[in-house]
Amino acid sequence: MMEKKKVVCLISGGIDSTTAAATLKHEGWGVYGLTMNYGQIGKKECEAAKRVCEKLGIPLTYLDLTDLQKVMQSSSLVNPAIVMTETFTAPIIVPNRNSIMLSIAIAFAYSIGADAVSYGAHLSDRRDYPDCRKEFIETFLAAERLATERDIKFLAPNIGILKSDVVKMAKHLGVPIGLTWSCYKDGEKHCGRCESCNNRKKAFQEAGIKDPVKYEVSISAGKGRA
Amino acid sequence: MMEKKKVVCLISGGIDSTTAAATLKHEGWGVYGLTMNYGQIGKKECEAAKRVCEKLGIPLTYLDLTDLQKVMQSSSLVNPAIVMTETFTAPIIVPNRNSIMLSIAIAFAYSIGADAVSYGAHLSDRRDYPDCRKEFIETFLAAERLATERDIKFLAPNIGILKSDVVKMAKHLGVPIGLTWSCYKDGEKHCGRCESCNNRKKAFQEAGIKDPVKYEVSISAGKGRA
Numbered sequence: 104m105m106e107k108k109k110v111v112c113l114i115s116g117g118i119d120s121t122t123a124a125a126t127l128k129h130e131g132w133g134v135y136g137l138t139m140n141y142g143q144i145g146k147k148e149c150e151a152a153k154r155v156c157e158k159l160g161i162p163l164t165y166l167d168l169t170d171l172q173k174v175m176q177s178s179s180l181v182n183p184a185i186v187m188t189e190t191f192t193a194p195i196i197v198p199n200r201n202s203i204m205l206s207i208a209i210a211f212a213y214s215i216g217a218d219a220v221s222y223g224a225h226l227s228d229r230r231d232y233p234d235c236r237k238e239f240i241e242t243f244l245a246a247e248r249l250a251t252e253r254d255i256k257f258l259a260p261n262i263g264i265l266k267s268d269v270v271k272m273a274k275h276l277g278v279p280i281g282l283t284w285s286c287y288k289d290g291e292k293h294c295g296r297c298e299s300c301n302n303r304k305k306a307f308q309e310a311g312i313k314d315p316v317k318y319e320v321s322i323s324a325g326k327g328r329a
Numbered sequence: 330m331m332e333k334k335k336v337v338c339l340i341s342g343g344i345d346s347t348t349a350a351a352t353l354k355h356e357g358w359g360v361y362g363l364t365m366n367y368g369q370i371g372k373k374e375c376e377a378a379k380r381v382c383e384k385l386g387i388p389l390t391y392l393d394l395t396d397l398q399k400v401m402q403s404s405s406l407v408n409p410a411i412v413m414t415e416t417f418t419a420p421i422i423v424p425n426r427n428s429i430m431l432s433i434a435i436a437f438a439y440s441i442g443a444d445a446v447s448y449g450a451h452l453s454d455r456r457d458y459p460d461c462r463k464e465f466i467e468t469f470l471a472a473e474r475l476a477t478e479r480d481i482k483f484l485a486p487n488i489g490i491l492k493s494d495v496v497k498m499a500k501h502l503g504v505p506i507g508l509t510w511s512c513y514k515d516g517e518k519h520c521g522r523c524e525s526c527n528n529r530k531k532a533f534q535e536a537g538i539k540d541p542v543k544y545e546v547s548i549s550a551g552k553g554r555a
Contacts, residue, residue, distance in 0.1 A: 137400070164399055170392040174363070174437035198439035202432040202476045206425055211400035213424035234476040243476070246469035250428045250460040 107133035109217035110258060111208045114138050114163065116151030117285045118303065119261060120223030122273040125159055126260040127221055129276055135217060136163035137208055141200070142172025143180050144187075144289055145299075151284035158279040164211065171203070180287050187287060191231045191298055195287075201234035202243065209247050212255050225261035225269050227302070237262060266302060267309035274312055281315035295320035333359035335443035336484060337434045340364050340389065342377030343511045344529065345487060346449030348499040351385055352486040353447055355502055361443060362389035363434055367426070368398025369406050370413075370515055371525075377510035384505040390437070397429070406513050413513060417457045417524055421513075427460035428469065435473050438481050451487035451495050453528070463488060492528060493535035500538050507541035521546035 112124040114136045128134045138152035149165065156163040172181045179185035179194040188195065201222065208220040228235035244257045261269050273280055285303045286293040293300050295318030307314040338350040340362045354360045364378035375391065382389040398407045405411035405420040414421065427448065434446040454461035470483045487495050499506055511529045512519040519526050521544030533540040 166396040166399060168394050168396060170394060171433065171436075173390055173392060174433060174440055177440040197436075199432055199436035199473070199476060202473060203429065203436060206428040206432045207397065207400060210397075210423075210425035210429060214400055214403040233478050236475070239472060239475040242468065243472035246465060246472050247425070247428060249462070249465040249468055250425055252459050 107131060108219070109133045109135060109212075109215065110219040110221050110256075111135045111137055111212045111215075111217050112161070113204050113208050113220070113222040114152045114156060114161075115223070116148035116153075116155060116283060117223070117299075118273055118278070118280060118283045118306075119225055119266070119269055121152075121155045121159075121283050122269050122276065122278050123221055123223040123258075123260045124156075124161060125276045125278045126272065127258060128159065128161065132219075134161045135211070135215065136161045137166070137211055138163060139166045139168050139204060139207070141175065141181070141197070141203075142169045143197070143287075144183060145180065145284070145287045147286070147289060148284045151282060154282040155279055158282060166207070174198070175200075187297055189296055189298060189301060195298055196232070199234070201232075201239075205243065206247075209251065209255055213251055213253060217255070219256035219258050221258040221260065223261055223269075224259050225266055226264055227266040227306070265309075266306040270306045270310040270312055274310075283316070285316075290319060292317040292319050294318070333357060334445070335359045335361060335438075335441065336445040336447050336482075337361045337363055337438045337441075337443050338387070339430050339434050339446070339448040340378045340382060340387075341449070342374035342379075342381060342509060343449070343525075344499055344504070344506060344509045344532075345451055345492070345495055347378075347381045347385075347509050348495050348502065348504050349447055349449040349484075349486045350382075350387060351502045351504045352498065353484060354385065354387065358445075360387045361437070361441065362387045363392070363437055364389060365392045365394050365430060365433070367401065367407070367423070367429075368395045369423070369513075370409060371406065371510070371513045373512070373515060374510045377508060380508040381505055384508060392433070400424070401426075413523055415522055415524060415527060421524055422458070425460070427458075427465075431469065432473075435477065435481055439477055439479060443481070445482035445484050447484040447486065449487055450485050451492055452490055453492040453532070491535075492532040496532045496536040496538055500536075509542070511542075516545060518543040518545050520544070
């Protein structure tokens with residue numbers, strides 16, 4: 104039997120990256136999960152990453168990089184002094200997060216001899232998040248090839264589909280949706296008010312699928328952009 | 330008076346990055362030092378970074394990212410089970426280190442509104458370290474512009490000069506050379522045997538300048554490539 108190809112999957116514990124990892128596992132890749140605490144307020148996502156990976160049978164490497172919050176104070180997802188808005192605004196951006204996380208994922212892939220890295224970006228991210236666009240991925244990957252002199256592939260299974268389609272795919276693949284965490288806050292339940300909760304609610308609504316997670320505020324204000 | 334332009338300088342505590350930072354300070358930049366513990370064996374360099382920055386009057390942000398060693402086990406600079414060689418060999422490479430550190434430096438620059446980032450790569454690094462080459466820098470920077478939608482400049486004051494010229498510049502600028510740390514190991518003194526010590530000794534020899542740091546083995550074996 105041929106050995107499985109290996110991919111390092113960034114898994115935040117949200118529905119996008121979890122579904123990306125589940126998709127690759129379904130396609131026959133040997134998936135190595137990687138999750139990071141970068142000092143975000145919504146640190147429950149790290150616990151969610153552990154839960155979903157356990158359920159999906161994916162080994163997970165957890166990195167405590169809490170100190171990164173020192174260089175990310177411009178973001179409302181890290182700095183509690185900045186108001187967290189219900190729809191997208193510039194302070195929601197965690198500066199250079201994808202570049203940092205993908206660089207680390209590539210280091211891991213290099214170190215264990217994996218063939219590829221993956222992240223969960225999808226088409227609905229495109230408008231507001233420049234580091235979720237194909238143009239970024241392609242140029243970044245060219246830089247990483249020069250840096251590592253390895254041909255590490257870059258996979259983004261959701262890059263061509265909307266968040267509502269990611270939800271459908273999650274359902275189709277049997278992703279443990281109820282174990283994921285999308286909220287930017289740190290409450291008992293998903294707040295139901297932050298940009299991420301709004302996007303999630305809108306995506307489930309558009310997909311016509313019931314979201315098993317509990318929200319503090321469950322009525323969608325129609326603010327998401329799935 | 331016009332406000333100084335700000336640059337985030339990666340400072341490892343070695344002579345290259347310290348001299349790069351001193352050069353930029355001399356040129357009138359407002360320098361913000363950034364140093365990281367990534368779980369390297371030679372962690373004395375972080376202490377050295379603190380000492381040189383204090384001496385140079387550069388504010389320093391220190392990040393404890395020790396957990397990164399989990400994704401860097403292929404390197405002899407991180408994994409004590411891998412033999413540390415006296416000249417360059419592949420395991421000396423810390424996978425994707427510059428990409429990771431520069432991504433983090435750019436996040437910091439974004440967060441504090443700095444105009445540029447800087448690192449210490451020089452011409453003598455070119456042969457063995459692909460992420461110290463101009464080709465990498467240019468492509469990486471193009472990716473970062475797409476990721477951040479900011480025009481953060483990239484400075485590498487040593488990129489066109491040999492390590493021996495960096496040493497001359499250090500002397501010229503009054504860099505506290507005796508406070509720097511270049512050794513990959515963690516002894517009382519510089520070991521004088523590792524690749525980095527050998528490169529340092531060779532550079533001082535070629536520059537005709539006496540190195541004030543103490544080595545366990547002081548006679549240069551002529552193994553460096555300054």
